[in-house]
Amino acid sequence: MRIITDERCAGYSSYGHPENPRRVTATIAHLKQQLELPLTWAAPGEVSDEQILRAHSPELLARLKIPEDFDGDTPYHENIANHARASVAAALDALKAARNGENVFSLMRPPGHHATRNQAMGFCYLNNVAIAALEAVATGAQRVAVFDFDVHHGNGTEAILLNQPPAAFFSVHLHPFYPGTGGANVGRNCFNYPITPDAPRATYRAILARALDDLKNYQPDLIAVSAGFDAYLRDPLGGGILEVEDFHWLGRSLRGFGVPMFSVLEGGYSRDLPGLIFAYLKGVEGLPYQSEAAVEK
């Protein structure tokens, strides 16, 4: 398992903001002290404007350098354009590693799936997974699928990939919930699986399973995963109800498709995030789930 990360992504924060540096630094520490899952570590390379501009407008790239907040929960930070570009670069490196047959996870911030073509929003500045999906298409992929299990709808990814064959988008999320979109399928290639916020865990799992079946029937030749861990029971923002082992099951299920796959970190704000990511990675690697080792107390 290759982990693409760079501790410099911990170099920005706003006091009290849930999308904080500890999400990544605590996960790095957790992964470095465990012995079950052999890891190789890599830092992200570079991304060109050309690669970003397949998904975003030049106006958004320019806007990222203007020191004004983007919305109430998406602050401007010094150097945020460079932080966002490093997160994109990590997703692109993850794509390359997946094509080389490696299991790979991009452990970076900021997340990306709410960023639309023209707008930074919802803690997201550039859409890492959409840029990587369009890079895959531009470099020969025939059927790319983005699978998004963050508890929030990946509105930005949907808006960017809408009716852009040969890519498809599958998102499982609470609805109605932030950002308000994702209540139904859109266009020819965006498939939404809304779950009512009071649904029990069994329902959430069943809808995830249905989305995975549809993903399989799409017959992707490459899967990009927006891995958000905020559907977790104790997530302070998510209000979801998944258990740690459900993330292991997600990883194992996606592994089961047997096609190149890479995952990028989206949301996930509980203090258990390192254990949730670890459980998911063990699933992707084909290792068994062991709850004692997977939950960081």
Ligand SMILES: [Zn+2]
């Ligand atoms: Zn989220």
